[in-house]
Amino acid sequence: MTDFIQVATLDDVAPGKMFRVELDGRRILLANTNGTIYACDEMCTHEDFSLALGALQGDCLKCSLHGSRFDLKTGKALDEPAEEDLAVYPVKVEDNSIFVAIG
Numbered sequence: 301m302t303d304f305i306q307v308a309t310l311d312d313v314a315p316g317k318m319f320r321v322e323l324d325g326r327r328i329l330l331a332n333t334n335g336t337i338y339a340c341d342e343m344c345t346h347e348d349f350s351l352a353l354g355a356l357q358g359d360c361l362k363c364s365l366h367g368s369r370f371d372l373k374t375g376k377a378l379d380e381p382a383e384e385d386l387a388v389y390p391v392k393v394e395d396n397s398i399f400v401a402i403g
Contacts, residue, residue, distance in 0.1 A: 304392055304399035311396065313337060318361075320352045323402055328389065330398060331372055333359050338372040339391045339400045345370075345377065345384035361386075 305323060313319040313332040320342050321328050327342035329351055340361070344351055349365040356362075360369045360378065368382030375386040390401045 302390060302401040303403065304390070304401045306397050307339075307400050308398045309396045310337075310393065310398065313398065316356060318352055318354075318356065320350075321400075323400060326402060328400060328402070329361075330391075330400075331356055331361060333372065337391050337393055337398055339389040340370070340372060340375060341387045344368065344382060345386055346382035351386075 307321045307323055313330045315332050317332055319330045328339050329342040331338045333356055342351055344363045346368050347365055351361055354362050354364045359372050361372055362369045366381050369378040370386040375388040377385050392399045
């Protein structure tokens with residue numbers, strides 16, 4: 301059984317924006333694209349660089365250091381130099397609360 305933990309509210313992650321949280325010692329990035337909330341690791345898999353400094357492009361997240369893009373739905377690395385996929389986590393929204401499961 302997957303345990304979901306409340307990490308934020310919808311007010312924290314406006315459409316087109318990102319919000320960083322810490323959950324069980326992990327830095328998690330929440331992203332709101334067109335009203336859908338995604339959760340992924342906050343650090344780029346290519347370099348130890350914060351993806352919170354990047355940009356949302358549709359359902360993709362672009363790292364501002366070297367330009368690698370990641371699919372927010374699957375975590376798949378879409379562009380070099382990143383070759384390793386990004387960890388993504390299940391999200392559920394109830395009322396105004398955002399819950400993420402990492403284990």
